[in-house]
Amino acid sequence: MGSIDRYIFRTTLASFALVLVSLTGVIWITQALRGIDLMTSQGQTILTFLGITGLVIPALILIISPIALMIAISHTLNKLATDSEIIVMNAAGFSPFRLFYPFFYATCVVALLVAFIAAYLAPDGMRRIKQWDAEITADVLTNILQPGRFAQLDQNLTIRIRERQPGGILAGIFIDDRRDPKERNSIVAERGTVVKSGDGSFLVLEDGNLQRFETGKRDPALVTFSRHAFDMSKFSNQGHDVTLGIRERYLWELFSPAENDSVYKQVPGQFRSELHDRIMAPLYPFAFAALTFAFLGAPRTTRQSRNFSIGGSILAVFGLRMAGFACSVMAVKSPLAPLIQYAMLFAAIGGGLWMIIAGVVVEPPPALLEAINRSNARIARLFGRPVTA
Structure with missing residues (x-):
């Protein structure tokens, strides 16, 4: 040229x-x-x-x-x-x-x-x-959990979040877990985030408390935690095929x-x-x-x-x-x-x-x-x- x-x-x-x-x-x-x-x-x-x-x-x-x-x-x-x-x-x-x-x-x-x-x-x-x-x-944590609604993930598991904040943070979390017939757990946390790893999906809760009602006991057990991991692997569908x-x-x-x-x-x-x-x-x-x-x-x-x-x-x-x-x-x-x-x-x-x-x-x-x-x-x-x- x-x-x-x-x-x-x-x-x-x-x-x-x-x-x-x-x-x-x-x-x-x-x-x-x-x-x-x-x-x-x-x-x-x-x-x-x-x-x-x-x-x-x-x-x-x-x-x-x-x-x-x-x-x-x-x-x-x-x-x-x-x-x-x-x-x-x-x-x-x-x-x-x-x-x-x-x-x-x-x-x-x-x-x-x-x-x-x-x-x-x-x-x-x-x-x-x-x-x-x-x-x-496909992930229930981002698809089903909507702010202000009670989401029944299982017959005996209900979760509610107050709002979603920037960075994937869930605020105002309430969990009612009755999957174990011997006990019932009620969890309230200020915030939480979804963490995915090779072991599964977890809802990591921060600054909350857990009330455990056990069969045969009158008073519940109250546990205060600064950080608690709630296993959600069962409800996360990550291995599906894409057409x-x-x-x-x-x-x-x-x-x-x-x-x-x-x-x-x-x-x-x-x-x-x-x-x-x-x-x-x-x-x-x-x-x-x-x-x-x-x-x-x-x-x-x-x-x-x-x-x-x-x-x-x-x-x-x-x-x-x-x-x-x-x-x-x-x-x-x-x-x-x-x-x-x-x-x-x-x-x-x-x-x-x-x-x-x-x-x-x-x-x-x-x-x-x-x-x-x-x-x-x-x-x-x-x-x-x-x-x-």
Whole structure:
């Protein structure tokens, strides 16, 4: 790569990274707000909340990356056109196809990133989310024990907590344990925390007292404690199996699902649709890059022409992406839908490259330009401003 190629390559990737981080951050915040109940109703820590919601970021990047690349290429070409650098490079003998080289290199980097995310990172994140969420919801201590309610965990065991505090602390704990027919235990504690270890799950109580009513004795035995461990292993379901959905499967698992896979037997069409979506994910950056450069890569002399080309590139990319989504939906029932999607992608890439090599310049129709100029002139006269071309 020459110095000009490196300059354009760095500018494009820097713009891509900025747009990707910005769009992903905004969308991630909207998604993360849905899981805020992890810290409120279920008493999870902020690290658990950030960990679970952060695992969805690879899936967001998978969808946003091609769009971010298109915006980055548009920004770089617009910057080059505004500074008249495209005109200078064209006068120096740079053909549009030669100018496309650094953008192609940047597209290859983005395509490799998308391929890795589609094959491994995104399904791995979704798999971890499902396993983590299952561990939280399956545990009775975080799922059944709700503040202000008496939870009957067993026929002879009742627990009530007053509130959940930050850090997973349970405040105002009352336990009525009548599982032993020879005695009845009533425990009241100021606070408690759930501790899980290899030996099981324990509710560690602090600053409380225990009243033991034994059969045959009139007076209860009262014990005051500063720390007491109450065994809850029986009510903690941590060793259950998690059924993985289609989005949680790695790419090679979609290629060759097990013959006894119950999910595959139920929805084989969704396996087909997801498989082709993963394979086509790295192709979308090339299609978006080719279409965007085909519309914006040629030198422009008027603002109207540049704006028209920007609008045309947006419509072309948006139409291709919407058609891709439609084919993904139809692929569930029709094996021909993925073939149509492949044909559209390769047609977009081929058409864009042909326009670049042939030097096709997308210009607005003369009638449209005249209408825009007349409208601008009327607006300028209305506000008493000089008319500009």
